[in-house]
Amino acid sequence: MRARLALAILAATTSQALAGGGFDIVVPVRPGMTIIINGVDATYAVVESAMGLARNESMVPTIYGGRYIDPVPNVGHYYPTLGRKPGYGRLEIEPPANRRLPQPAESYHESWSAHSAPLPAQSNVPVDPPPVIYAPEFNGPRPPPRPIPRPRGP
Numbered sequence: 001m002r003a004r005l006a007l008a009i010l011a012a013t014t015s016q017a018l019a020g021g022g023f024d025i026v027v028p029v030r031p032g033m034t035i036i037i038n039g040v041d042a043t044y045a046v047v048e049s050a051m052g053l054a055r056n057e058s059m060v061p062t063i064y065g066g067r068y069i070d071p072v073p074n075v076g077h078y079y080p081t082l083g084r085k086p087g088y089g090r091l092e093i094e095p096p097a098n099r100r101l102p103q104p105a106e107s108y109h110e111s112w113s114a115h116s117a118p119l120p121a122q123s124n125v126p127v128d129p130p131p132v133i134y135a136p137e138f139n140g141p142r143p144p145p146r147p148i149p150r151p152r153g154p
Contacts, residue, residue, distance in 0.1 A: 023046050023047065023048040024046070024047050024048075025044070025045075025046055025047075026042045026043060026044065026045055026046075026047055027044065028043055036069055037061055037063060037066075038060070038061070038063075039068060039069055039071060040063050040066040040067065040068055040069065041066055041067045041068075041069050042063050042066045043066075044065070045063050045064060045065040045066040046063070046064040046065055047061050047062070047063050047064075048061065048062045048063075048064070049061035049062065
């Protein structure tokens with residue numbers, strides 16, 4: 001009986017190590033989230049490859065049922081890094097190098113500082129100061145609280 005139980009546990013734990021050579025269905029963690037693999041939307045698609053932590057080699061994954069994603073987003077916004085002119089708005093014109101420059105602006109300087117408030121005048125110590133003694137009250141350790149006696153019921 002114990003041998004069968006040990007064999008069943010051994011088979012259940014080692015079968016997961018062999019489960020790396022098939023296909024996978026990509027399911028996102030949250031709804032509305034897209035998973036993109038090599039420019040293809042692989043959300044709810046079948047991905048077949050031999051890559052992972054248990055493999056030394058890596059193959060290009062084959063995606064069945066995915067959609068290609070446009071690498072340049074056409075969202076109507078202007079992104080200067082794309083290298084294209086904006087679709088609308090102000091037309092930027094580079095001025096020529098030999099143009100007449102405007103007058104330089106007048107100089108402007110401003111500074112801030114912070115310091116502590118001045119201390120009040122200190123009085124001198126009297127020649128014969130009065131004796132001041134401060135001693136905390138200490139009456140010894142307190143006894144632990146006693147339980148409150150309850151009245152006896154009928």
